[in-house]
Amino acid sequence: MMAAAFDVAGRLSEGDRALTVLDEYVAACQVLGVASPGPLAELYRAESGLDLDALAADARSLDAAVVVAQDASRLQGNGYRELTAQWSGTGGDAAGGFLRSLTVTAEDVVTHLQRSAQALTTLRDELWRAVDDKVDAVMRTEARAAGHRDQWSAASRAVLDGAGDMSAASEIVDQQVKPFVLGAVSG
Numbered sequence: 023m024m025a026a027a028f029d030v031a032g033r034l035s036e037g038d039r040a041l042t043v044l045d046e047y048v049a050a051c052q053v054l055g056v057a058s059p060g061p062l063a064e065l066y067r068a069e070s071g072l073d074l075d076a077l078a079a080d081a082r083s084l085d086a087a088v089v090v091a092q093d094a095s096r097l098q099g100n101g102y103r104e105l106t107a108q109w110s111g112t113g114g115d116a117a118g119g120f121l122r123s124l125t126v127t128a129e130d131v132v133t134h135l136q137r138s139a140q141a142l143t144t145l146r147d148e149l150w151r152a153v154d155d156k157v158d159a160v161m162r163t164e165a166r167a168a169g170h171r172d173q174w175s176a177a178s179r180a181v182l183d184g185a186g187d188m189s190a191a192s193e194i195v196d197q198q199v200k201p202f203v204l205g206a207v208s209g
Contacts, residue, residue, distance in 0.1 A: 095129055095132055105117055
């Protein structure tokens with residue numbers, strides 16, 4: 023089942039089976055003295071609590087604030103035009119200058135709110151892309167070993183459990199799984 027867009031937990035769960043297989047290979051290699059590329063599950067799940075819907079909601083809130091700020095800016099501009107049409111002289115000029123500066127500030131607020139809303143949307147999209155790419159990478163990496171999966175998994179489990187033909191299992195892990203882990207998983 024494919025996760026809905028921006029469902030980080032659901033998308034990460036799609037790669038769980040592949041992660042379990044890769045983690046088993048790494049653990050077997052560690053038993054035979056190969057340095058670990060790191061705690062795969064921890065690295066893989068780093069974004070598991072990420073709530074991209076919250077970013078989208080914040081962006082919508084900022085978009086709503088833009089509408090309110092645009093209305094305020096429009097009213098400010100109307101006030102400036104009315105004042106300058108009816109009040110002349112030094113006092114009118116001073117009041118007009120003040121209202122003009124408020125109008126410019128209001129327009130700046132609108133611009134910054136729009137940029138902030140767009141930044142949150144971009145952030146959400148980039149974070150989703152990073153999660154999606156991570157899951158795809160784990161699944162592609164595990165799929166590269168598909169032709170050896172049964173043999174490598176059995177050998178890895180034998181090494182991890184210390185059961186069965188340890189010599190043959192160690193040889194498979196050392197000669198086949200280890201290069202795969204060092205080349206594909208560590209990278």
